[in-house]
Amino acid sequence: MTGVVVGDGEIGPDADLATRARYGRWLVVRTVASSGAGHIGGPLSAMDLWVALYFRVLNIRPADPAWPHRDRFILSKGHSAIGLYAVMAQRGYFPVDELATFDRGDSRLQGHPDMTCLPGLDASTGSLGQGLAVGVGIALGARLRGLPFRTWVMLGDGECQEGMVWEATLAASRLGLENLMAIVDVNGLQQYGLPKVLEASRGDRREPWPGDQLRRVFQSFDWRVLDVDGHDFDSILAACDIARDGKSAGRPTVILARTIKGRGLSFMEGRHAWHARIPTPDEVEQARLELGIDESGRPA
Amino acid sequence: MRSQRETWGATLVELAETNGDILVLDGDLANSTKADLFAEAHPARFIELGIAEQAMVGVAAGLASLGFVPWLSSFAVFLTHRSLDQIRLLVAQPGANVKIGAAYAGLLTGLTGKTHQDVQDLAIMRAMPGMTVLAPGDDIECAAMVRWATDIDGPVYLRLTRDPTPRLFDDTYEFAPGRVHRLREGRDAVLVSTGPQTSRCLAAASILATGGIDAGVVHIPSIKPVDGGAILTAARAVDLVVTVEEHSVIGGLGGLVAETVAVAGHGRLVRIGLEDCWGESAPNAFLLDRHGLSPERIADRVRRELGGSGRVASSTDEHNRGGDQ
Known part of the structure; x- marks a missing residue:
C-alpha cells in the first residue's frame, strides 16, 4: 500500500457525496463492462449507502487499514464487491486505476471480497447469509476487549432469506450488542425469483420479503429498526447518527434502506435482469451520459 | 482411561488460567462435549450461542479477528456437515484462528445412530486447504494437541471421541504435527x-x-x-x-x-x-x-x-x- 489517495486526486478531495456516488456508479459500469464480469444492479442500489458510510460515518484510516480501533465494515452481500471497491478506491485504500484488475487473475480485487488479498476488508464474504454472524463476533469481541469501535454489516434483502441471518440476528439481540449495526439494501429484487410468464401479472419486482415483513421480523427479534430512503444522503446520515447514539437500550440497530436496483441508469432501474448483466458499449456510453461523466471519465 | 472430551475440556480450563484470549463457544451441548468444565471455571469466557452452529462459526471468525482464540464446542457432525460452508469460507479460506473441537466424532456416539455419527469428517476436512486435521489416540495425546492447537495461529480441526480410551502414550509424549x-x-x-x-x-x-x-x-x-x-x-x-x-x-x-x-x-x-x-x-x-x-x-x-x-x-x-x- 502506498497510501496515495488517487481517487481524491482524480475528482478532488472536496467532491460532494452525490458526485462521489455518480463517479462510483460510473466506475462500476466501466469496470464490469471492461472485465466482462461482475454484478451491477446491486452495487448501484447500495452505492449511496457506501458513499455515506465511507465518507461521513465510518471511523477509518485508509492509509492504516489494520488500525485496531477502526470501525469495521462487512459486506455480507459479497457479490456487490465491485461497488464497494469503487468507493474504497475513492476513499484512498488503493488507486482507482487498480479497478482495471478486477476479476483478471492475480488481483487484490476478487469477484467476492477476500480479506486475505485486500487490506481494509474486515471479512471474506460471498456465500450469502454469513456476514452478520461475523459482525456479531467482532462486536462481541470489541465488548470483551473494551474497544469502543462499531461494527457495520451490509446485507441484501434477498440474502435475508438465508436461515443463518436469523441465527445471527437472534444471537445479536440475546448478547445485547448495541455496538452492532446492520444495513439492509432493500432493493426488492433478486437474481431470479419467478418465471417470466408470471411477470405479466406481477411485474418485475420479486419482493424477497412481502410488504413490511422484513421490518416486523427484525422488530420481533428485538432490534431497533430505522427506515430510510437509501438514495437520500440526509436520510441515510440521520439514520446512521441515530444508530450510533448509544441509546438503543442494549439493542442492535438495523437500517432498512429502501433502494432501487440499478439506481442511476434509466435502462437498468428496477430490472432484475441487470443483477449481473454485462453492459454493451452503447449502454456504457448511455450510462456515461446519464451519470454526467465527461469524456475523460471524470464527473462533469 | 479418560475420555478425550473430558481431557479437552480440562485442558482448556488449565490453559485459560494463563491465556486470557481463549474462549469457548458452545452450541448448547456443553454438558456432552465437556465444555461445561470450562463454563464453570471461566464463565466470562464461555459464550453460549444456542442451537445455531452456522452462526457460531461466524461469531468465532469475528472473535478470532480481534486476537481471541475461540474453540468451538459441538458434535463433529454439526460442524463438518451443517456448518461446512461457514468453516470453508469464514475459517479455512481466510485462515482464521478458529479451533474446531469436534466432539462425538466417529461411530461410537452413545446410541445416537447415523444422524449423529460423523464418519466423513476426515475426508471433508483434509480436502480443505489450510486446515490442520488431528485425531488423538488417547487422552495424553489429546491434551498435547489441545495445547499445540491453542498456541499456533491458524485453523485446526480436532477429532474428539466420546468414550474413555486406553492409554497409548505416557507423560513424556510431545506432539509434533505430521509425525507418524x-x-x-x-x-x-x-x-x-x-x-x-x-x-x-x-x-x-x-x-x-x-x-x-x-x-x-x-x-x-x-x-x-x-x-x-x-x-x-x-x-x-x-x-x-x-x-x-x-x-x-x-x-x-x-x-x-x-x-x-x-x-x-x-x-x-x-x-x-x-x-x-x-x-x-x-x-x-x-x-x-x-x-x-x-x-x-x-x-x-x-x-x-x-x-x-x-x-x-x-x-x-x-x-x-x-x-x-
Whole structure:
C-alpha cells in the first residue's frame, strides 16, 4: 500500500457525496463492462449507502487499514464487491486505476471480497447469509476487549432469506450488542425469483420479503429498526447518527434502506435482469451520459 | 482411561488460567462435549450461542479477528456437515484462528445412530486447504494437541471421541504435527490407524501374534499435515498394508494412505472402515463388529488377506497386487 489517495486526486478531495456516488456508479459500469464480469444492479442500489458510510460515518484510516480501533465494515452481500471497491478506491485504500484488475487473475480485487488479498476488508464474504454472524463476533469481541469501535454489516434483502441471518440476528439481540449495526439494501429484487410468464401479472419486482415483513421480523427479534430512503444522503446520515447514539437500550440497530436496483441508469432501474448483466458499449456510453461523466471519465 | 472430551475440556480450563484470549463457544451441548468444565471455571469466557452452529462459526471468525482464540464446542457432525460452508469460507479460506473441537466424532456416539455419527469428517476436512486435521489416540495425546492447537495461529480441526480410551502414550509424549508413530514392528503386515482405533489395532496385533502372524502398528494422529515419507517407509517394510478407521473407507485415513502408496507406486492396500454406508443406533461392540473394527474382526481380516500362511495371498506376482476389491 502506498497510501496515495488517487481517487481524491482524480475528482478532488472536496467532491460532494452525490458526485462521489455518480463517479462510483460510473466506475462500476466501466469496470464490469471492461472485465466482462461482475454484478451491477446491486452495487448501484447500495452505492449511496457506501458513499455515506465511507465518507461521513465510518471511523477509518485508509492509509492504516489494520488500525485496531477502526470501525469495521462487512459486506455480507459479497457479490456487490465491485461497488464497494469503487468507493474504497475513492476513499484512498488503493488507486482507482487498480479497478482495471478486477476479476483478471492475480488481483487484490476478487469477484467476492477476500480479506486475505485486500487490506481494509474486515471479512471474506460471498456465500450469502454469513456476514452478520461475523459482525456479531467482532462486536462481541470489541465488548470483551473494551474497544469502543462499531461494527457495520451490509446485507441484501434477498440474502435475508438465508436461515443463518436469523441465527445471527437472534444471537445479536440475546448478547445485547448495541455496538452492532446492520444495513439492509432493500432493493426488492433478486437474481431470479419467478418465471417470466408470471411477470405479466406481477411485474418485475420479486419482493424477497412481502410488504413490511422484513421490518416486523427484525422488530420481533428485538432490534431497533430505522427506515430510510437509501438514495437520500440526509436520510441515510440521520439514520446512521441515530444508530450510533448509544441509546438503543442494549439493542442492535438495523437500517432498512429502501433502494432501487440499478439506481442511476434509466435502462437498468428496477430490472432484475441487470443483477449481473454485462453492459454493451452503447449502454456504457448511455450510462456515461446519464451519470454526467465527461469524456475523460471524470464527473462533469 | 479418560475420555478425550473430558481431557479437552480440562485442558482448556488449565490453559485459560494463563491465556486470557481463549474462549469457548458452545452450541448448547456443553454438558456432552465437556465444555461445561470450562463454563464453570471461566464463565466470562464461555459464550453460549444456542442451537445455531452456522452462526457460531461466524461469531468465532469475528472473535478470532480481534486476537481471541475461540474453540468451538459441538458434535463433529454439526460442524463438518451443517456448518461446512461457514468453516470453508469464514475459517479455512481466510485462515482464521478458529479451533474446531469436534466432539462425538466417529461411530461410537452413545446410541445416537447415523444422524449423529460423523464418519466423513476426515475426508471433508483434509480436502480443505489450510486446515490442520488431528485425531488423538488417547487422552495424553489429546491434551498435547489441545495445547499445540491453542498456541499456533491458524485453523485446526480436532477429532474428539466420546468414550474413555486406553492409554497409548505416557507423560513424556510431545506432539509434533505430521509425525507418524510406529507403535509396534511387524514383518508380515502393518496396521495403520488413527484416533482410538489404534488401540484396537494393537489388540488385533496381539491376537495375530498368538497365531504366528507378525503385524506392526502405525499410528497417524496428524492426518494433515502428515509425514508421507514415514507412511511409505512403514508400507515398504511389509507386503500388506491395512488401514483401519472409525470412518468411511473413502477419503479419510484409507484415502490418505492409498494416495501416498499409489503415488509412490507401491504395495497392496486393504482399507477397513465403513464401506460407503451409514451407521446405526447400537452398542459400541455391535458397531465395531459390524464394520470390522473390533480387534477380533481386524485379526480375521488380516489372516484372510494373508491367506492363512502369514504371507500375502498373491505375493508371487508383485505386479498383480491391486487395492482391496
